[in-house]
Amino acid sequence: MSDTAQFHREDDLLAAEYVLGLLEGDLHADARRRAQEDRDFAARVAGWQERFAALTDDIAPVAPSRRQKRALLATLFPEEQRSVLRRLRLWRGVSAAAMLLAGVLGIILWQDASRGPVPGVTPDAVQVATLTGEDSDLRLLAVADAAGDSLSIRQVAGGPPPGRVLELWAILPDQAPISMGLLAEDQTTVQLPPAMAGQLPSITFAVSDEPPGGAPEGQPTGSVLASGSFITF
Amino acid sequence: MDREEIERLIGRVALKDRAAFEGLYDRVSAKLFGVCLRVLNNRAAAEDAMQDSFVKIWNNADRYSANGLSPMTWLITIARNTSIDRLRAQRSGHRDVNAPGFELPAPGPGPEESAIAASEAAKLAGCLDSLEADRGAAVRGAYLDGRSYADLAEQFGIPLNTMRTWLRRGLIALRECMSL
Structure with a gap:
């Protein structure tokens, strides 16, 4: 064998050992550097990577859990704003049960209101929303006043995870969520900002769990536990 | 596995296309998870290794085209190397930050050489x-x-x-x- 052939063979073996992970210390560091800088050596490394990858041909695929994909996406794309909107889109199909609940409550409120009209309140303008989520048992009922700029929100079932608080968000189509403040344990009254007053039907409301004190950057950081929109009776 | 489809997705991931990344994940994660599980033989560790692998794939997809490997080899090599690094860290009881890992495939020679290697790999x-x-x-x-x-x-x-x-x-x- 010529010196050159001998040299190439030695390089080829080093490349194979490098790909297998058998080199240590200086030999490893040297091979790693050459794989970056030396075109011929890099080609040998790639060749062995291609060959040895065939050792995985027999390995059967195993589907990872859906939780894993969510965790990965949350790690890579921590800006929650978009994903809140995405998740809301998934949830826009409010469950039939929630609609029914809203309907029943709406009728009760409407009857309530029609029994003795309060001055300035028109009984035919009751706006109600139920906020629910697929992955949590949190349920909230929200009722708007006649003018549609003040909301009363009551927790019907569930609550925040331990050590977390609930924060309410209002989301107009194609806009970032706007915090409506933290929710009290039982009932909370929320005043809509003037820019939103009168737009109630087009607002999606969402509740996320946040650290005590609320989302630090003014955008949701936790999971969206419940969402929903107002309907008018 | 459709080579051109995977290649196209990696190309779009290199442009930071999230939808393509999710598409790539949906197509190859089961294979890569199988590889991580085979090396680490522990579900939790394999999940971590696969997570790290996909973070590397997202961050380094722009280096793929330069490297001449078949797309599945590139992905599998990342998953295998990441798993081996983790396995060794486990064995030694710590992760030696000074020891150079070999987590990413080296930049390679371009398509011609890899076509030869691919035909050899089959053997x-x-x-x-x-x-x-x-x-x-x-x-x-x-x-x-x-x-x-x-x-x-x-x-x-x-x-x-x-x-x-x-x-x-x-x-x-x-x-x-x-x-x-």
Whole structure:
């Protein structure tokens, strides 16, 4: 064998050992550097990577859990704003049960209101929303006043995870969520900002769990536990 | 697995296309998770390794096209190397930050060489089988179980230097067999 052939063979073996992970210390560091800088050596490394990858041909695929994909996406794309909107889109199909609940409550409120009209309140303008989520048992009922700029929100079932608080968000189509403040344990009254007053039907409301004190950057950081929109009776 | 489709997705991931990344994940995660599980033999560790692998894929997809590997080899190599690094960190009880890992495939030669290698790769199994059984097992042990020369020497009950000579002879035979 010529010196050159001998040299190439030695390089080829080093490349194979490098790909297998058998080199240590200086030999490893040297091979790693050459794989970056030396075109011929890099080609040998790639060749062995291609060959040895065939050792995985027999390995059967195993589907990872859906939780894993969510965790990965949350790690890579921590800006929650978009994903809140995405998740809301998934949830826009409010469950039939929630609609029914809203309907029943709406009728009760409407009857309530029609029994003795309060001055300035028109009984035919009751706006109600139920906020629910697929992955949590949190349920909230929200009722708007006649003018549609003040909301009363009551927790019907569930609550925040331990050590977390609930924060309410209002989301107009194609806009970032706007915090409506933290929710009290039982009932909370929320005043809509003037820019939103009168737009109630087009607002999606969402509740996320946040650290005590609320989302630090003014955008949701936790999971969206419940969402929903107002309907008018 | 459709090579062109995977290649196209990696190309779009290189442009930071999230939808393409999710599409790539949906297509290849089961294979990569299988590889991580095979190396680490522990679900939680394999989940971590696969997570790290996909973070690397997202961050380094722009380096793929330069590297001439088939797309699945590139992805599998990332998953395998990440898993081996983790396995070794587990064994040594810590992650030695000074030890250079080999988590990413090296930049390679361009498509021509890899086409040759791919045709050779198809022969690997047959060629491994034609090696003496122990040598084939040693190659598999290094690639899939992260065994070092010292581990292998102990496993086969021979001195370290002999082990290296012996495995290198196996690699030469392997190379010759696959080039035929």
